[in-house]
Amino acid sequence: MTRDIFQPSGRIQFGIFFQGVNSGTIWKAAESGSQTDFESFRHIVQTAERGKFAAFFLGEGLRLREHLGRPHALDVAGRPDAQTMLAALASVTKNIGLVATQNTTYNDPADLAHRLSSLDLISGGRAAWNVVTTDNAWTGANFRRGGYLDHADRYKHAEAFVETAKRIWDSWDTPTGPARRVVHQGQHYTVDVTPRLPRSAQYRPVLFQAGDSPEGRDFAARQADVIFSAHPKFDDAVEFRRDIVSRSVAAGRGANAVQIMPASEFILAATDQEAQEKKAWVRSLQIGPQQAIAYLEQFWGRELSSYDPDGPLPEIDPVVEETSETRGSGFHGAKARQLADQWRAEAKDKGLSIRQFVTSKTARIDATFTGSYTAVADHLAEYARVGAVDGFNISPWLIPTGLDEIVNHLVPELQDRGVYPTEYRGTTLRENLGLETPVRS
Amino acid sequence: MSIAKKAGFLAIELDGAGYANLARAVLDAESAGFHAATFKDTPEAGRANALQRAAFAGPITRTIAVVPEVDTVYTEPFHISTQLASLDYVSGGRAGWIATAAESPEAAAAVGRSFVTGNALAQEAAASIEAGRRLWDSWEDDAVIRDVATGRYLDVDKLHYVDFETPADFSGTPYSVKGPSIIPRPLQGQLPVLAAAKLVGEGQVPVEAVDAVLVSAPTPELLTAEIRDVRARLGGSVAIVAELDVILDARGQSAASRPVASSEAALSDSERARYTGPADGLIELLEVLLAEADGVRLHPAALEVELEELSRLVLPELRRRGSVRPPVLDGTFRDVLGLERPQSRYSTSAAAVAAGKQGPA
Numbered sequence: 161m162t163r164d165i166f167q168p169s170g171r172i173q174f175g176i177f178f179q180g181v182n183s184g185t186i187w188k189a190a191e192s193g194s195q196t197d198f199e200s201f202r203h204i205v206q207t208a209e210r211g212k213f214a215a216f217f218l219g220e221g222l223r224l225r226e227h228l229g230r231p232h233a234l235d236v237a238g239r240p241d242a243q244t245m246l247a248a249l250a251s252v253t254k255n256i257g258l259v260a261t262q263n264t265t266y267n268d269p270a271d272l273a274h275r276l277s278s279l280d281l282i283s284g285g286r287a288a289w290n291v292v293t294t295d296n297a298w299t300g301a302n303f304r305r306g307g308y309l310d311h312a313d314r315y316k317h318a319e320a321f322v323e324t325a326k327r328i329w330d331s332w333d334t335p336t337g338p339a340r341r342v343v344h345q346g347q348h349y350t351v352d353v354t355p356r357l358p359r360s361a362q363y364r365p366v367l368f369q370a371g372d373s374p375e376g377r378d379f380a381a382r383q384a385d386v387i388f389s390a391h392p393k394f395d396d397a398v399e400f401r402r403d404i405v406s407r408s409v410a411a412g413r414g415a416n417a418v419q420i421m422p423a424s425e426f427i428l429a430a431t432d433q434e435a436q437e438k439k440a441w442v443r444s445l446q447i448g449p450q451q452a453i454a455y456l457e458q459f460w461g462r463e464l465s466s467y468d469p470d471g472p473l474p475e476i477d478p479v480v481e482e483t484s485e486t487r488g489s490g491f492h493g494a495k496a497r498q499l500a501d502q503w504r505a506e507a508k509d510k511g512l513s514i515r516q517f518v519t520s521k522t523a524r525i526d527a528t529f530t531g532s533y534t535a536v537a538d539h540l541a542e543y544a545r546v547g548a549v550d551g552f553n554i555s556p557w558l559i560p561t562g563l564d565e566i567v568n569h570l571v572p573e574l575q576d577r578g579v580y581p582t583e584y585r586g587t588t589l590r591e592n593l594g595l596e597t598p599v600r601s
Numbered sequence: 602m603s604i605a606k607k608a609g610f611l612a613i614e615l616d617g618a619g620y621a622n623l624a625r626a627v628l629d630a631e632s633a634g635f636h637a638a639t640f641k642d643t644p645e646a647g648r649a650n651a652l653q654r655a656a657f658a659g660p661i662t663r664t665i666a667v668v669p670e671v672d673t674v675y676t677e678p679f680h681i682s683t684q685l686a687s688l689d690y691v692s693g694g695r696a697g698w699i700a701t702a703a704e705s706p707e708a709a710a711a712v713g714r715s716f717v718t719g720n721a722l723a724q725e726a727a728a729s730i731e732a733g734r735r736l737w738d739s740w741e742d743d744a745v746i747r748d749v750a751t752g753r754y755l756d757v758d759k760l761h762y763v764d765f766e767t768p769a770d771f772s773g774t775p776y777s778v779k780g781p782s783i784i785p786r787p788l789q790g791q792l793p794v795l796a797a798a799k800l801v802g803e804g805q806v807p808v809e810a811v812d813a814v815l816v817s818a819p820t821p822e823l824l825t826a827e828i829r830d831v832r833a834r835l836g837g838s839v840a841i842v843a844e845l846d847v848i849l850d851a852r853g854q855s856a857a858s859r860p861v862a863s864s865e866a867a868l869s870d871s872e873r874a875r876y877t878g879p880a881d882g883l884i885e886l887l888e889v890l891l892a893e894a895d896g897v898r899l900h901p902a903a904l905e906v907e908l909e910e911l912s913r914l915v916l917p918e919l920r921r922r923g924s925v926r927p928p929v930l931d932g933t934f935r936d937v938l939g940l941e942r943p944q945s946r947y948s949t950s951a952a953a954v955a956a957g958k959q960g961p962a
Contacts, residue, residue: 187747188747188749192747195745196690196784196785197690198659198660198690198691198693202660221783222679222783223779223783224760224781224782224783230757231755231757231760231781232755233753233754233755234752234753234754236754237754237755238740238744238745238755238782238783238784238785239783239784240683240686240687240690240691240784241680241683241684241686241687243653243684244652244653244656244683244684244687244688244691245687245690245691247652247653247654247657248656248657248659248660248691248692249660250657251624251657251658251659251660251661252660252661266677266680267677267680268675268712268713270711270712271675271676271711271712274650275650275653277649278620278649278650278654279650279653281620281621281649282620282623282649282653282654282657301777301778301779302679302778302779302780303677303679303776304677304678304774304778305677337647338646339646349712350713351711351712351713352710352711352713353707353710353711354707356644356645356646356647356648357646357647357648357649358647448752449752450751450752450753451752
């Protein structure tokens with residue numbers, strides 16, 4: 161069946177991921193703006209829309225990151241609720257998609273589905289949900305439900321949640337109602353609701369998903385419209401595409417049913433030389449001396465402030481066997497002692513100081529496109545030609561001006577090469593991504 | 602309470618605009634001179650989330666406060682607190698919260714919780730408000746320091762665990778909220794919290810927990826008496842907002858003869874006092890009510906129709922008579938209610954107290 165054979169679209173699109181936490185966002189530069197003022201969000205979303213970006217993403221972290229038992233002080237932190245901010249941005253934009261990262265563990269399906277429907281209707285069919293699952297009691301301490309999930313159960317739980325949400329969005333028999341009642345009795349929650357809102361201009365919110373484990377990929381292949389992937393490097397991206405195509409065909413969906421947009425960072429200038437110089441500057445501001453030490457402290461579980469950031473890695477051993485979840489799910493459960501040995505050897509081998517080593521670990525090495533506007537555009541055109549990805553989800557390292565040069569210089573180069581939209585195809589996110597309208601179940 | 606008795610404020614319920622005509626309705630209400638727009642959030646077909654409608658209205662307006670209803674019984678206090686703080690940011694400090702306590706078996710079934718009724722409703726509201734307020738204070742105003750020399754973006758001494766726990770006599774399942782918030786302190790410090798007067802008082806939501814109460818009575822005559830009773834019961838620390846349904850003569854038709862369907866849609870389950878008639882009479886009634894209450898919230902029968910008449914005939918005359926205040930460009934909702942910007946309950950900085958500082962830039 162031709163439906164089972166992947167057809168490259170020959171184009172790429174961009175999304176913007178406003179991070180709001182972690183070291184990727186530079187706060188020490190003169191141009192660094194507020195992380196919470198509405199004007200920062202307005203500037204960046206309107207710049208993205210000028211550049212015909214498909215989507216604007218907001219992340220979510222339901223507990224403030226901690227470091228050695230206290231809130232982490234060194235990186236940007238403190239961000240607005242995703243859907244509230246996106247509803248506000250809907251009033252100052254027309255075409256761009258609005259993607260809210262929302263957790264299946266700390267929300268109720270009926271309530272979350274209703275709020276996403278609301279965002280979808282308020283924005284005229286531009287809403288999307290980036291489905292995430294965390295499940296730790298540490299985050300649960302902020303919630304009356306607590307954190308109650310077995311790690312092994314999380315995709316089962318998430319999938320039941322997503323399917324319930326889809327039934328809620330599917331429940332209106334006609335565009336004006338009446339609704340079919342949705343009942344779900346599961347291990348983790350019980351839902352009995354008569355949904356209140358009709359379908360939107362794009363039928364229902366678009367679903368994004370970022371899980372990378374085999375279970376996560378299968379979950380995405382069954383449920384998601386777009387994967388927010390961790391595989392931006394060319395060969396890796398091609399391989400990831402192949403894998404997702406085979407999984408989505410196996411799940412009974414078309415080869416093109418699931419789109420892929422890897423996380424990425426762009427450091428651009430008029431010439432390659434200038435871009436490399438800029439990269440050194442960006443990295444120095446992303447990982448300062450204190451951040452380098454703090455990064456190691458997360459794994460060592462002890463204070464290391466007496467160590468010189470420009471010297472070798474600490475010779476003392478970590479005091480914890482496993483690193484804590486407080487820094488974020490990516491760090492949870494790493495074997496600390498083993499890791500420390502490995503890192504010391506690696507740093508020694510490559511002759512790296514603490515700061516250089518941490519920069520090499522934390523910088524988005526694989527996810528960074530560095531070069532002149534024309535060189536990067538040529539490179540991206542190759543992704544479009546073979547269909548390695550459907551687009552890139554860009555994390556700007558400056559707020560709110562971090563998209564300016566991408567929109568002013570890179571986008572026109574890509575448009576000249578015929579691989580990037582010159583206009584929005586429609587008013588809904590589904591139309592602009594080129595996704596099919598769901599078939600009502 | 603420091604509201605000048607002479608000139609009050611007017612709020613309007615914008616639920617009738619739905620989500621499709623939201624921008625037009627809120628801009629019309631702002632142009633008319635209303636001080637606040639409220640957004641109902643009971644579970645009825647066709648109604649989008651109220652907080653999101655308020656958020657949509659925030660960036661396109663500059664004077665009108667945006668005040669959604671948000672339930673406290675079947676929601677997560679941590680989410681609500683974050684969402685309301687975010688609403689304050691997107692509206693430039695013009696957000697408020699009408700805290701409701703849904704007595705609804707349907708709402709309980711939707712989230713798989715036990716149906717809550719009776720006095721337990723006020724307990725749920727009180728707990729959510731307290732947890733939410735602590736979270737709003739959990740970042741001191743100057744917690745974001747951006748100190749390049751020490752490499753610190755935050756001063757962690759100015760972030761606080763709130764460690765909220767439900768009280769011993771809490772009827773529902775006990776819970777706790779750790780904190781701190783995931784968003785800095787709202788621009789207003791604390792958003793004004795409003796609740797129905799019948800939910801507030803001894804053994805219910807403590808009067809100190811709210812900034813204003815919504816007062817209803819079956820008729821305009823009884824409403825005046827009820828305002829006085831509530832004032833006597835709750836004291837002077839809380840602002841009083843009188844609730845009034847409005848059906849006006851409009852577009853060549855008398856209010857009494859207006860098609861029933863449109864008015865019933867908005868006001869069907871109302872237990873509020875109702876005014877039906879020409880604009881003149883409404884002006885007189887509002888003068889009487891504003892002499893007793895700090896503000897009045899109007900519930901129009903058909904938003905578009907009533908808003909046109911209110912804008913053209915009623916608000917200009919009330920302003921001319923000095924019964925309502927002129928709206929203030931870029932003012933906060935706390936300003937409307939005559940409230941100072943409070944210091945954080947966790948404040949460690951005496952300087953911040955004295956200066957009454959602005960929120961983090």
